[in-house]
Amino acid sequence: MKRLCLALVLLLSFNAFSQAKDPRDPRREKLIGNILKNALETYHYRGIKINDEVSQKAFQQYLKKIDGSKQFLTKGDIKELEAYQFQMDDEMVSGDYVLIEKAGAVLKKRIALAEALRKEVFKKQFDFNGSETLELDPEKRDWVNDESKLKTNWEIVFKQATLNKYLSLIDEQTEKPTPKGAKASTKPVKKMKAEKKLTDAEMRAKAHESVSKRFQKIFERLAALDRDDQLDNFYNSISAVFDPHTNYLPAKKKEDFDIDITGKLEGIGAVLQEDGSFIKVVQIVPGGPAWRGKELEADDIILSVAQGNKESVDLTDMKVDDAVRYIRGKKGTEVRLTIKKVDGTRKIISIIRDEIEVAASFAKSSVIQMKDTDVKVGYIQLPKFYRDFENAKINCTDDVRKEIERLKKAKVDAIILDLRNNGGGALEDARLMSGLFLEKGPIVQVKNHMGQIEVLEDDDPSVSYDGPLVVLQNRFSASASEILAGAMQDYGRAVIVGGDYSHGKGTVQAVLDLNRGPLVSIFGETMGALKVTIQKFYRVTGASTQYKGITPDLVLPDIFSYVESREKDLEYSLPWDQIQAKPFTKWNKFAYNLPDLKAKSAARVKSNPRFAKINRNVDYLNKKKKETIVSLNLKKVQEEEVANKKMAEELKLEEENKNLLVTNFEDSLKAHENIRPGDMKKWSKDFEQRKEEWVKTLRQDVVLEEGVMIAGDIVKSLRVKSTVSSK
Structure with missing residues (x-):
């Protein structure tokens, strides 16, 4: 451990990453678990040991990661998984990740249930004249008691998503946003042929079909969750108990982290995070297209993304890694974001992708x-x-x-x-x-x-x-x-x-590159890295x-005082x-x-x-x-x-x-x-x-x-x- 390279980084820890795709190797998984445990216990500022107490807290974080929106699991499922809440520390050392296997089996069953329900529910059009409501904040909801209530919830979720899509289609046909952030571009933006206007019936049908396909893809993706995604959830549930700026970066996420730190990313210049079922803007990066456009703000929810005049892709219930893939793109191309402001208003913002302007x-x-x-x-x-x-x-x-x-x-x-x-x-x-x-x-x-x-x-x-x-x-x-x-x-x-x-934020993070030394020759560049809080700042007064x-x-008076993204707001x-x-x-x-x-x-x-x-x-x-x-x-x-x-x-x-x-x-x-x-x-x-x-x-x-x-x-x-x- 002493030979691991410490790359000191002082930063505000708001980052969005992509997922890794590496084959399962029990030796590698056990080694990563042991290295992470030793590194967290050795280098983290808190100086705590990963024991049953940490494991119990990590288990609650794990539930948030695998079902943060509380849409899949029942109380019975939670009770079944609670049998392993004190074992995460032991599994990290042994390399025998029983919780991952058990949770995966339960989720697979619940995903299959949701998919079967999707096929049934979307056979007919929704009626938007009723009195149903949906609580959007998972913190105000509890896991449901049984499958019957789970099905009822899914029907409401499907219906609300379809209503949102229908309203977005109306917005897209009535709003004509001016591209923002293109002033520094030397090439004209390619104009795409506008699509023909749709009738109300056509928009309803399109929303219905689009949302059905979106959930089908969501369920397919969740059912095919690869091993590194599962390990990512496990390791970062443990690291989250140390502090919000400490996290494990799998191989692909480490690559994206390096890109982000060097400022070579082409996109809109916004830092995003998952917030329940939604993708929320956390920070606007100075010098980026969104910063220049002045329309996208912290706390905005990005509902959907469209490439130029093409059909938009709904981001609801999408992982931030996947959402970022739709938002990033080739320099000079147009991306249209349908956003929801804190005041409830919807807006379509057009932004021209570009590099972050260093000079700006x-x-x-x-x-x-x-x-x-x-x-x-x-x-x-x-x-x-x-x-x-x-x-x-x-x-x-x-x-x-x-x-x-x-x-x-x-x-x-x-x-x-x-x-x-x-x-x-x-x-x-x-x-x-x-x-x-x-x-x-x-x-x-x-x-x-x-x-x-x-x-x-x-x-x-x-x-x-x-x-x-x-x-x-x-x-x-x-x-x-x-x-x-x-x-x-x-x-x-x-x-x-x-x-x-x-x-x-008065802490300093270091990046421990796990790919250094002999490990590279054994497993290649697949070990990832650990970003860990190692120091704390104090004023001269102490x-x-x-x-x-x-x-x-x-x-x-501060216009951003409603935004809850300060350090004290983080768990x-x-x-x-x-x-x-x-x-x-x-x-x-x-x-x-x-x-x-x-x-x-x-x-x-x-x-x-x-x-x-x-x-x-x-x-x-x-x-x-x-x-x-x-x-x-x-x-x-x-x-x-x-x-x-x-x-x-x-x-x-x-x-x-x-x-x-x-x-x-x-x-x-x-x-x-x-x-x-x-x-x-x-x-x-x-x-x-x-x-x-x-x-x-x-x-x-x-x-x-x-x-x-x-x-x-x-x-x-x-x-x-x-x-x-x-x-």
Whole structure:
């Protein structure tokens, strides 16, 4: 085990993978089980042993993996499988996976039952005039008592899926989405001949046939679940008990993980996960087509996918691995997504597949000034903490330093560093970038599973910028973002502004490649890898960034506060704790009057109609999230959709503040002299249009607007102090 290669990765652990296809080999399975057990017990931060207690918890995770939607198994089936709930730890060592065999046999029987019922139910058209309902949230459902109830549930599931498909067909014939994300493409998108309009009867028949075939394929796939899929479920049920960022990557998933880390993926630039029977968007990747299109958002449900004008494929009840295959595709091709927003509205989004634009995720800056004021605020947007380890000239710290120098030449009075939606990246840059605003001192403490603590310090006494600093964050600010924001807050160097708190990911993962050494010659590249949490971050005060995240100094309404994807929302996330503080010298050039800033900001927020609309949005979306029971009555569903669309239109956040003057964006391009030529060409194309969109986006951003006002309050306060002290 000691000879396994540790590849250290600091990342926000939202990834979608594909399944492996390797033949069964008992020797290999036993070896993988033993290696994983030893690695988890040896390297994981929790330092726990895989015993009966872990096995019992893992068994509950296993049930979620094999029947997370609670559609196949009965309570009797669960009771039968519970006989093995304390044996998962033993089976992992012995290589005799009895639970897999027993669960497989039960599932095979239940899949056959569902398939037989499908054949029977779809012999006639559904009537959508009844009063049936369906609970969509598996957490609010229990496994059924017997086969009779199982059949009744399946009939409702089939009917609701058909109703959804019928409504999607109506949308497809009435909506004509404009392709998004294609601005950087050098080739025109190939237009396909539009299909003829269908009559209502034809759409009903098409929905009926399409859903029947979809479930047939689902049942065929589930019945043919290969050995590595089964082992994947088993191993990752155990790893899930350690923490949500620790998981086994079978051979094919390891390959996809490597692709994802290097950023070479062609698709839409969204991270997806299974959520009950649905595919949910977890994160939008900076620089990707979806990010550029600005229509797809976190918490959206992707109902179906279509290639250009071809017939859409329903993703309901599909594994995320399979869904990703439909969404990925050749660069320059069109993919149409039918999505369901949290507010219940349906929408068809057209996106042109492309690579992630590296340059689009680079640091950018502008000078912002409120009309009729003399305070000039420098604005730096940093979508991620990037660093090219093969080309040292490409890193976010140097780029932010260059942006700072340009803003200083523009004689700005304060700077806003925007870390919203920044999921982290290179730990080294969290340390180095903190040093741009601080003199020498500790930045973050890192503790491993053995209790050893390493202090990462800024050892450069120079400071690139020593003026007023505001840091913006939200629930998607994670990892390296939280390290920097935490350091700025602890030193009193910046005012942290944003939603109630940040994401709360304060852990480091390592990747153990199981294909290293003699194992490759024995089994080939089939062993996979283990991503395991090995360290935890702590602020210089000793407080962990894990779980709680960073609480801002000034809390603003956050449009994403309804999204439950923070670390504290994840099962088995590591808890918050404290270690000993590290001595450090607080920023002493000037101090922020936080009570005064809070009072002034609160007064503005209270009187700003755009913040009032955000609060209405959040209240409405929180209400809609709780409404998980859906009707199967066509008239009622259509009435609800009309009401949802009307409310969505009323709550749109598109107002621009034309008093927010934005200049100097063109200088941002010059900060990237060392960018790869190919990326620079793509980023430079249609620059005027990008500039126009940039200005529009900033003017629509009420949180940024308030950040500028807060920066103005700071500057004015310091001017008064300077005047008083000079007297």
